[in-house]
Amino acid sequence: MLKKVEARSVDAVVIGAGITGMYQTYVLREMGFSVQGYDGSSNVGGTWYWNRYPGCRLDTESYAYGYFGLKGIMPEWTWTERFASQPTMLRYCNYAADKMDIRKDYQFNTRVSRAHFNESTDMWDLGLDDGSEVSCRYLISAVGPLSATRMPNIAGIEDFKGESFHTSRWPRDPSDPNGAQQIDFSNKRVGVIGTGATGVQVIPIVAKSAKELVVFQRSPNWCTPLGNTPITEDEMVKLRSEYEKILAFVSSTPTGFPYERNMKKGSQTTPEERQELFESLYDMPGYGIWLSGYRDLLTSKASNNYLAEFIANKIRQRVKDPATAEKLIPKDHPFGTKRVPMETYYYEVYNQPNVKLVDVRETPITRVTPTGLQVGDKTYDLDVIVYATGFDAVTGSLDLIDIRGRGGEPLKQTWDDGPLTYLGLQVRKFPNFFTLVGPHNGATFCNVGVCGGLQVEWVSRMLGYMRDHKLVYSEPLEEAQDKWTQQVYEDFSKTLLTEADAWWVKVKNHPDGTQTRRAMVHVAGGPEYRKFCEDIASRDYEGFVLR
Numbered sequence: 001m002l003k004k005v006e007a008r009s010v011d012a013v014v015i016g017a018g019i020t021g022m023y024q025t026y027v028l029r030e031m032g033f034s035v036q037g038y039d040g041s042s043n044v045g046g047t048w049y050w051n052r053y054p055g056c057r058l059d060t061e062s063y064a065y066g067y068f069g070l071k072g073i074m075p076e077w078t079w080t081e082r083f084a085s086q087p088t089m090l091r092y093c094n095y096a097a098d099k100m101d102i103r104k105d106y107q108f109n110t111r112v113s114r115a116h117f118n119e120s121t122d123m124w125d126l127g128l129d130d131g132s133e134v135s136c137r138y139l140i141s142a143v144g145p146l147s148a149t150r151m152p153n154i155a156g157i158e159d160f161k162g163e164s165f166h167t168s169r170w171p172r173d174p175s176d177p178n179g180a181q182q183i184d185f186s187n188k189r190v191g192v193i194g195t196g197a198t199g200v201q202v203i204p205i206v207a208k209s210a211k212e213l214v215v216f217q218r219s220p221n222w223c224t225p226l227g228n229t230p231i232t233e234d235e236m237v238k239l240r241s242e243y244e245k246i247l248a249f250v251s252s253t254p255t256g257f258p259y260e261r262n263m264k265k266g267s268q269t270t271p272e273e274r275q276e277l278f279e280s281l282y283d284m285p286g287y288g289i290w291l292s293g294y295r296d297l298l299t300s301k302a303s304n305n306y307l308a309e310f311i312a313n314k315i316r317q318r319v320k321d322p323a324t325a326e327k328l329i330p331k332d333h334p335f336g337t338k339r340v341p342m343e344t345y346y347y348e349v350y351n352q353p354n355v356k357l358v359d360v361r362e363t364p365i366t367r368v369t370p371t372g373l374q375v376g377d378k379t380y381d382l383d384v385i386v387y388a389t390g391f392d393a394v395t396g397s398l399d400l401i402d403i404r405g406r407g408g409e410p411l412k413q414t415w416d417d418g419p420l421t422y423l424g425l426q427v428r429k430f431p432n433f434f435t436l437v438g439p440h441n442g443a444t445f446c447n448v449g450v451c452g453g454l455q456v457e458w459v460s461r462m463l464g465y466m467r468d469h470k471l472v473y474s475e476p477l478e479e480a481q482d483k484w485t486q487q488v489y490e491d492f493s494k495t496l497l498t499e500a501d502a503w504w505v506k507v508k509n510h511p512d513g514t515q516t517r518r519a520m521v522h523v524a525g526g527p528e529y530r531k532f533c534e535d536i537a538s539r540d541y542e543g544f545v546l547r
């Protein structure tokens with residue numbers, strides 16, 4: 001007779017072994033909680049484990065993203081580039097895992113497939129994809145804002161006889177668990193579908209060696225130069241001596257990036273002043289042009305147009321064929337209302353004889369055939385198809401788990417009309433469930449390296465407070481949740497971000513042809529978000545039912 005195996009029980013389960021999950025697991029373990037982590041991957045790293053396509057790298061300054069360095073967990077870590085590449089980022093994650101001795105707290109190659117709140121025990125009962133079960137008091141999601149890959153809905157995808165892969169599932173090097181397979185494109189006709197942040201990184205690398213590269217673009221993005229440079233040993237010594245100052249500075253900026261804000265409005269300036277500022281920002285590495293331009297960039301159409309026209313002219317200067325240049329200039333969204341892809345020689349690629357740009361907005365891809373792609377009545381013969389089609393962002397990975405709260409209500413149903421949260425961290429009817437870097441929280445529209453870490457610390461303090469006060473149950477009040485959700489929507493509605501179909505908007509098409517568009521991110525700024533959270537904490541976690 002089969003013996004019934006009792007489900008294991010721990011204080012907290014953390015889903016995800018990216019930078020956020022690892023740190024959450026470490027902090028709770030150090031506080032004395034029993035913690036079990038799970039990840040579907042075979043090792044730590046999350047984003048930096050999965051995305052191994054050529055050209056993948058940070059667009060945040062490495063030192064300002066590397067929270068474990070800034071926090072003193074690995075002060076000896078050396079950054080060698082201003083914007084670290086994926087292999088470096090994966091090494092960074094592995095080094096951090098060694099320093100925190102975190103792998104022993106994780107079960108890898110294991111996905112959490114089900115999480116049901118048990119009202120008779122006030123515990124979460126979890127089902128894992130290896131068939132086993134575990135129960136926990138606190139369920140902490142660190143599943144990542146960009147971790148559920150999205151494939152386009154094109155007929156015939158399975159029929160293609162060549163090689164094809166999504167950028168986030170790039171083939172592995174069988175001899176190196178942390179490496180990517182080096183693909184020789186030199187004799188190949190390659191198609192890349194997608195020109196978002198990932199496409200813009202992968203296209204210039206493939207273009208260097210491919211016999212032919214066809215880029216299938218649905219909507220162009222406003223891309224600006226990354227400006228990557230090496231970090232010398234002397235610079236590293238200086239950076240290390242300033243870690244405290246850097247952390248304080250990035251924590252004080254709205255999106256956690258190390259750039260000063262410009263307090264002027266575009267409308268308060270002359271054309272000459274604007275030209276001078278924009279030229280200097282265009283030459284500046286990273287997101288300076290997005291974050292240090294005029295402060296009304298994302299609230300005033302006129303101010304936005306000044307910068308958009310400047311960038312459009314840069315594209316016209318860099319791309320020799322005027323018709324191709326016009327195709328690469330966005331017409332459907334203001335500058336900066338989608339995450340700005342940071343590029344390195346991206347526009348020059350279209351001057352190469354082996355590269356062709358195909359606009360699939362007007363004539364969409366009809367189907368994938370065994371030998372390539374069909375677009376209207378044209379066929380493109382290809383040996384490789386790269387799907388740079390991005391992610392089902394923010395809620396995508398949660399949607400893949402059968403999460404049910406009080407009364408058996410599925411989270412997916414609760415959020416059908418857009419996420420409802422309190423502080424972007426908890427959801428009514430889903431007690432003791434925390435969503436790190438999730439919808440409506442201040443870490444998602446931010447430099448996640450730092451903002452995710454700060455959020456982990458806030459949640460950990462809350463759990464510590466609950467333990468100290470012999471409380472084991474936390475759930476937001478309905479009015480607190482409604483107020484927060486409305487505030488998130490209202491803040492978002494005051495910006496031009498509403499005008500773009502970016503991943504921070506959840507769009508739902510209704511059968512009657514209408515559409516709802518819900519903000520997925522809190523845009524009022526990191527300092528404001530954290531001040532709000534601190535105030536809540538200082539008032540004994542006001543807005544939460546604790547018992």
Ligand SMILES: Cc1cc2nc3c(=O)[nH]c(=O)nc-3n(C[C@H](O)[C@H](O)[C@H](O)COP(=O)(O)OP(=O)(O)OC[C@H]3O[C@@H](n4cnc5c(N)ncnc54)[C@H](O)[C@@H]3O)c2cc1C
Pocket residue numbers: 015016017018019020021022038039040041045046047048049051056057058059060065110111112113142143144145146147198397400401437446447448449452
């Ligand atoms: C190519 C790329 C570049 C980026 N560059 C930047 C940047 O420069 N700056 C920036 O701030 N942000 C950047 N981001 C966003 C990035 O996702 C965050 O910076 C950060 O890595 C998120 O860390 P995380 O730990 O929260 O989630 P992730 O790193 O996404 O980790 C989530 C983990 O959860 C696991 N998981 C999910 N569901 C389950 C489940 N049901 N069961 C078990 N495991 C599960 C996944 O396997 C994954 O390993 C980038 C994202 C991408 C894709």
